[in-house]
Amino acid sequence: MIDSHCHLEQKDYDPDREEVILNCKKELKAVVTCCAHMRDFNKSLEIIKKYPNFVFLTAGFHPEYISEVPENKINKYFEELAKNKKYLVGIGECGMDYHWVKEPEWREKQKELFVKHINLAKELNLPLVIHSRDAEKECLEILKEQKAKRVLLHYFSDKDLIPEVIETSYFVSVNTSVFRSKTTKKIIKKTPIEKLMTETDAPWLGFGKRNTPLSVKLVAEKIAEIKKLSFEEVDKITTENAVKFFGLMN
Numbered sequence: 156m157i158d159s160h161c162h163l164e165q166k167d168y169d170p171d172r173e174e175v176i177l178n179c180k181k182e183l184k185a186v187v188t189c190c191a192h193m194r195d196f197n198k199s200l201e202i203i204k205k206y207p208n209f210v211f212l213t214a215g216f217h218p219e220y221i222s223e224v225p226e227n228k229i230n231k232y233f234e235e236l237a238k239n240k241k242y243l244v245g246i247g248e249c250g251m252d253y254h255w256v257k258e259p260e261w262r263e264k265q266k267e268l269f270v271k272h273i274n275l276a277k278e279l280n281l282p283l284v285i286h287s288r289d290a291e292k293e294c295l296e297i298l299k300e301q302k303a304k305r306v307l308l309h310y311f312s313d314k315d316l317i318p319e320v321i322e323t324s325y326f327v328s329v330n331t332s333v334f335r336s337k338t339t340k341k342i343i344k345k346t347p348i349e350k351l352m353t354e355t356d357a358p359w360l361g362f363g364k365r366n367t368p369l370s371v372k373l374v375a376e377k378i379a380e381i382k383k384l385s386f387e388e389v390d391k392i393t394t395e396n397a398v399k400f401f402g403l404m405n
């Protein structure tokens with residue numbers, strides 16, 4: 156089993172990160188941690204270097220922070236990412252966030268930055284991890300416009316767009332939101348298992364306390380229940396999906 160999206164660099168893990176990761180190592184095949192801000196990039200690199208072939212890294216700039224950082228700083232960060240390509244298995248999370256960002260001018264900036272991420276992923280030949288909160292339609296449009304092919308729609312939450320997603324080569328990753336959200340349940344139901352991955356978005360979505368990548372097991376159980384498959388099948392197929400998508404363990 157693989158957690159295809161979490162944030163191990165978050166300070167929530169500072170007291171016991173080593174223990175958390177070693178516990179994951181006992182039960183999971185891999186963990187893909189996501190660096191979403193330049194301030195966390197060096198820390199993220201340190202983490203993955205410590206657990207080679209177990210913790211893998213994607214990096215990008217989260218659209219929620221769009222108004223925080225001047226453009227030249229983002230350009231510098233992108234140069235850093237290119238330089239460190241050998242440590243990356245993907246670009247992101249990147250995309251659009253209309254939940255936290257309401258101003259049209261900042262939304263326009265998000266779009267520009269999103270396209271930049273897509274171009275960087277093409278240049279580095281890496282897949283993309285997409286954040287699309289309340290902007291799922293816009294994100295899909297941009298991805299198609301830009302002819303992005305290797306795409307993971309992380310925590311995708313628009314069930315009505317799933318038929319459109321299935322037409323593409325894109326994957327969808329689902330997390331413990333399935334325990335409270337009918338939408339996530341429907342997304343799991345509608346999306347073929349061949350296009351699904353398991354994730355946690357840990358440390359978030361932990362039922363009121365800190366989450367860890369180990370909760371992908373609960374997610375896989377729920378997928379099995381919803382899709383009437385065995386746990387083993389769900390485990391095998393979602394793991395294969397993530398291994399192939401990110402090119403893990405090559």
Ligand SMILES: [Zn+2]
Pocket residue numbers: 160161162189248356
């Ligand atoms: Zn995330």
